């Protein structure tokens with residue numbers, strides 16, 4: 001949803017060249033993808049091409065780029081209350097895409113995105129980054145603002161059109177477009193006091209009240225009013241609740257977590273958020289109680305075992321941590337972030353064959369989702385093989401757009417690797433890239 005008080009922000013923010021920071025997390029990415037996929041399909045995006053990026057930024061914002069890349073801000077995900085409201089946000093953004101509003105902006109945004117990209121994991125990834133300046137540099141600062149200032153130039157007509165097209169997409173996808181209404185109502189709550197002071201004729205951006213009225217009128221029309229729509233089942237709602245809880249547990253400050261999830265709230269989501277927050281704050285015993293409660297309630301939920309693995313790692317219990325992650329991967333194969341987490345713990349434990357196993361896990365994770373953390377872990381797992389470790393570090397720096405270092409490591413790797421081995425060829429590819 002374009003910033004509703006964009007007109008104010010445009011004045012307040014000058015150009016900010018901070019790096020955009022992404023969160024990689026199997027649970028968050030997969031649940032969100034599942035929820036928005038029908039709308040993307042209705043917009044003509046094949047499921048295999050849809051790619052969700054989670055932007056670590058407290059803005060209530062989202063955008064679609066390149067036709068099939070959906071960027072959702074953590075500030076939006078942690079606030080949007082239902083799967084259907086999330087679909088409405090994405091439908092609106094796809095409306096901008098279908099309306100051709102992105103044309104001039106695309107090049108500018110793409111240039112910004114290439115400038116610097118930081119990718120962060122949660123759980124063990126976060127703990128490792130915390131103790132590792134090379135991994136965590138800038139990541140924790142999370143300064144974005146990049147997409148923010150590039151994205152403010154939609155006109156009033158374009159916003160109206162994106163809402164219109166978005167509602168149509170929702171209908172075509174078979175979901176109730178009243179998701180728009182809950183989003184606008186929420187935006188009004190957030191910006192009402194500011195908007196009420198604004199003269200709508202003095203700005204180029206539609207006020208939420210106007211958008212809300214337009215969509216309400218459209219929904220009252222007879223072709224929509226009498227339609228029967230799909231509703232989200234409890235399972236989808238519960239999975240979405242857990243995603244929000246995970247984000248809030250990891251990213252919000254303690255006082256905010258207490259407001260969002262008071263102790264009286266005994267839902268799975270509330271326990272999840274509090275367990276994560278306790279782990280973050282070093283209250284491992286508190287986190288352990290919550291995690292065990294969650295596992296006893298949902299024995300088949302892989303992500304509760306992921307949390308147990310994180311927690312045991314925080315305790316320094318490497319065997320128990322490995323067992324928990326292994327169980328999570330059994331319950332949900334193809335979980336690149338959990339595979340990376342297990343590899344981290346295996347390289348830390350360093351028992352017989354642990355590093356060999358860690359190398360396999362990193363390679364599998366990289367095939368599914370190449371992240372700096374997976375390459376960094378791979379380099380650690382290759383500690384007895386300097387040439388391959390150098391290649392992995394070259395990939396690590398390359399992904400972070402630290403080109404000088406990427407070139408330095410790739411050169412060193414090449415000089416020691418067997419010519420035409422896969423790692424040799426990949427190092428060469430890095431050296432051949434135009435920077």
Ligand SMILES: [Zn+2]
Nearest residue numbers: 001002159162
């Ligand atoms: Zn918009």
